[in-house]
Amino acid sequence: MTDRTNDRARTPDVPETSNRPGLEKDPEDWVTGDEPMTGAQASYLGTLGRRVGEDVPDDLTKAEASEKIDELRDKAGLEEGRGR
Numbered sequence: 867m868t869d870r871t872n873d874r875a876r877t878p879d880v881p882e883t884s885n886r887p888g889l890e891k892d893p894e895d896w897v898t899g900d901e902p903m904t905g906a907q908a909s910y911l912g913t914l915g916r917r918v919g920e921d922v923p924d925d926l927t928k929a930e931a932s933e934k935i936d937e938l939r940d941k942a943g944l945e946e947g948r949g950r
Contacts, residue, residue: 899929907931914938 893899903911903926911934915922918941926934 893929893932896929899932900927902926903928903931907935910935911938914942917942 907926907928908924908931911922911926911931914935915938918938920938920941922934922938
């Protein structure tokens with residue numbers, strides 16, 4: 867049995883971007899947003915999908931994957947801006 871109480875403790879810290887707006891860009895504006903999602907995105911989507919009990923398509927673009935990650939993080943109740 868897996869102990870999920872320490873999941874947040876294992877989530878790497880990511881610098882806050884809200885006070886640095888130039889660091890966050892809408893996925894629709896990404897130059898490479900139409901390329902296939904990265905391996906890291908696919909892995910994270912798989913983890914999030916299992917956590918919320920949802921199947922995730924494996925043919926998403928980078929931009930679509932980023933948006934799906936945000937959606938699944940919301941469903942999982944994870945804090946915004948961490949572990950992305």
